[in-house]
Amino acid sequence: ETGVTQTPRHLVMGMTNKKSLKCEQHLGHNAMYWYKQSAKKPLELMFVYNFKEQTENNSVPSRFSPECPNSSHLFLHLHTLQPEDSALYLCASRASGRIEQFFGPGTRLTVL
Amino acid sequence: KQEVTQIPAALSVPEGENLVLNCSFTDSAIYNLQWFRQDPGKGLTSLLLIQSSQREQTSGRLNASLDKSSGRSTLYIAASQPGDSATYLCAPISNFGNEKLTFGTGTRLTIIP
Numbered sequence: 001e002t003g004v005t006q007t008p009r010h011l012v013m014g015m016t017n018k019k020s021l022k023c024e025q026h027l028g029h030n031a032m033y034w035y036k037q038s039a040k041k042p043l044e045l046m047f048v049y050n051f052k053e054q055t056e057n058n059s060v061p062s063r064f065s066p067e068c069p070n071s072s073h074l075f076l077h078l079h080t081l082q083p084e085d086s087a088l089y090l091c092a093s094r095a096s097g098r099i100e101q102f103f104g105p106g107t108r109l110t111v112l
Numbered sequence: 113k114q115e116v117t118q119i120p121a122a123l124s125v126p127e128g129e130n131l132v133l134n135c136s137f138t139d140s141a142i143y144n145l146q147w148f149r150q151d152p153g154k155g156l157t158s159l160l161l162i163q164s165s166q167r168e169q170t171s172g173r174l175n176a177s178l179d180k181s182s183g184r185s186t187l188y189i190a191a192s193q194p195g196d197s198a199t200y201l202c203a204p205i206s207n208f209g210n211e212k213l214t215f216g217t218g219t220r221l222t223i224i225p
Contacts, residue, residue: 106155
């Protein structure tokens with residue numbers, strides 16, 4: 001148990017749907033991350049938040065919209081996605097001043 | 113741009129054998145390097161973190177080494193067990209402050225009972 005939870009664990013959506021992924025950590029960490037893992041490709045960093053402020057956007061399309069209302073919660077809002085956006089979306093967190101990132105179990109997203 | 117290569121892509125060995133997984137990266141200006149394991153359809157579990165000032169790190173049957181100048185890291189697993197079957201990922205860490213991880217595609221390890 002890493003202390004990082006993600007909901008839902010599985011999500012199937014159509015290209016016209018709007019949905020949100022949620023990540024929550026109660027580890028007292030102040031940095032949170034979204035990663036995308038597509039089949040046969042390396043894990044890709046999407047966004048980084050430090051103390052609720054976005055500090056990194058890795059050229060992610062605007063159909064992915066992150067939100068970090070506080071240091072314990074991170075959302076990824078999805079709208080008008082494409083089938084190629086189907087992937088495992090992983091959230092991670094890190095304590096300020098520390099290096100190690102702790103990952104959640106991921107949300108398996110399928111876009112039809 | 114950092115690129116990470118892990119060789120081999122897949123490895124099957126009988127239970128009890130010692131084995132080495134390799135990781136190479138193109139940009140040696142890294143702060144640290146982290147090794148993870150990922151079970152099918154699951155998130156990542158951190159195994160070892162090697163700081164740039166260290167050359168190796170040990171945890172139980174696992175030993176990881178880091179040679180920044182040559183852009184290489186290895187993960188040594190001693191006395192392998194079926195429970196070690198998973199995909200192993202290495203991730204050099206750069207960009208102090210954001211601690212960005214760059215991943216390879218991993219090595220899928222199968223331990224044969």
